[in-house]
Amino acid sequence: MIRSVVRGIGSALPRRIMKNTDFEGVVETSDEWIVQRTGIRQRHIAADDETTASLGEAAARAALDNAGLTPADLDLIVLATSTPNNTFPATAVDIQQRLGMRHGFAFDMQAVCSGFVYAVTAADLYLRGGQAKRVLVIGSETFSRILDWNDRSTCVLFGDGAGAIVMEAGEGAGTIADRGVLAASLRSDGTHKEKLYVDGGPSTTGTVGHLRMEGREVFKHAVGMITDVIEATYAQAGITSADLDWFVPHQANKRIIDASARKLGIAEEKVVVTVDRHGNTSAASVPLALAVAVADGRIKKGDLVLLEAMGGGFTWGAVLLRW
Numbered sequence: 202m203i204r205s206v207v208r209g210i211g212s213a214l215p216r217r218i219m220k221n222t223d224f225e226g227v228v229e230t231s232d233e234w235i236v237q238r239t240g241i242r243q244r245h246i247a248a249d250d251e252t253t254a255s256l257g258e259a260a261a262r263a264a265l266d267n268a269g270l271t272p273a274d275l276d277l278i279v280l281a282t283s284t285p286n287n288t289f290p291a292t293a294v295d296i297q298q299r300l301g302m303r304h305g306f307a308f309d310m311q312a313v314c315s316g317f318v319y320a321v322t323a324a325d326l327y328l329r330g331g332q333a334k335r336v337l338v339i340g341s342e343t344f345s346r347i348l349d350w351n352d353r354s355t356c357v358l359f360g361d362g363a364g365a366i367v368m369e370a371g372e373g374a375g376t377i378a379d380r381g382v383l384a385a386s387l388r389s390d391g392t393h394k395e396k397l398y399v400d401g402g403p404s405t406t407g408t409v410g411h412l413r414m415e416g417r418e419v420f421k422h423a424v425g426m427i428t429d430v431i432e433a434t435y436a437q438a439g440i441t442s443a444d445l446d447w448f449v450p451h452q453a454n455k456r457i458i459d460a461s462a463r464k465l466g467i468a469e470e471k472v473v474v475t476v477d478r479h480g481n482t483s484a485a486s487v488p489l490a491l492a493v494a495v496a497d498g499r500i501k502k503g504d505l506v507l508l509e510a511m512g513g514g515f516t517w518g519a520v521l522l523r524w
């Protein structure tokens with residue numbers, strides 16, 4: 202059977218690092234509060250010349266280099282983002298143009314923080330359905346542009362960045378020993394839409410708007426939703442937490458990551474954590490964390506890796522793959 206195998210990975214971060222102490226004098230907060238409640242110590246913030254498209258392009262080029270491929274080898278680009286350069290055209294098409302690619306097709310996928318997990322799942326279906334042989338999947342965000350910098354309950358939480366992988370159709374035996382995507386589960390529930398949203402849009406206010414979040418409410422639902430969708434993914438593949446080599450969760454809050462891992466019985470040393478240095482980069486958080494763990498040699502070919510995310514909508518989901 203066809204399996205969607207990861208061939209390469211890359212990432213890109215804005216030049217500027219903003220530390221927790223840099224918020225002092227901006228809003229009433231402290232390094233101590235931010236670290237204790239979230240685990241975040243710093244985040245990268247895009248300059249005017251750094252956009253979702255430019256960061257996505259840089260991550261894409263790094264992933265292609267890592268795979269030993271060029272844009273000519275791609276059939277499809279899927280970009281997960283909630284902070285596109287323009288309302289339209291899709292920023293994926295902008296990145297396609299930046300890469301000098303005039304064949305194939307490209308589109309954006311909007312599932313907020315779950316965007317990358319959704320995009321990997323979609324790419325897997327295009328590959329297994331024979332519509333594409335190689336897909337570039339990118340998560341790129343510039344959340345700094347939609348933050349209310351006077352709202353201390355949200356502006357300290359988010360950062361900018363991009364991560365990308367190249368996925369390729371390969372032959373598998375149909376067992377969990379195969380490399381590639383082995384199982385995936387996606388969920389959404391719009392009854393929670395007012396707990397985490399942006400208060401503007403083309404069809405309502407005609408403005409871009411700012412991020413609004415009832416943090417405590419999101420937190421309350423997060424662990425249960427994450428663990429449910431992971432258990433559904435385990436059931437599809439017939440595995441348990443003991444079989445995992447690495448858990449690469451969405452990086453919103455260290456307390457949510459720890460509580461989810463604890464509830465699932467995933468050992469602490471198998472959990473990849475980058476929220477301390479990146480903050481919450483929404484759809485970019487999972488590929489950025491993956492890129493860190495691949496670059497430092499933790500994630501190796503053949504390892505069983507679980508990706509998970511949860512965000513606005515609510516949307517949530519998990520992907521199990523063998524690297």
Ligand code: UT7
Binds near residue numbers: 230231353354481513
């Ligand atoms: O990626 C999408 C998913 N998003 C998330 O997963 C975010 C989920 N939520 C969270 O991570 C947490 O709820 C937060 C980090 C947002 C907040 O942590 P919390 O422990 O739930 O704190 P809280 O909202 O209950 O606020 C506690 C106190 C409040 O003061 P009072 O009402 O107790 O007097 C807040 O006003 O902390 C105050 N507070 C702050 N204090 C200093 C809120 N933000 C700040 C701040 N600095 N930046």
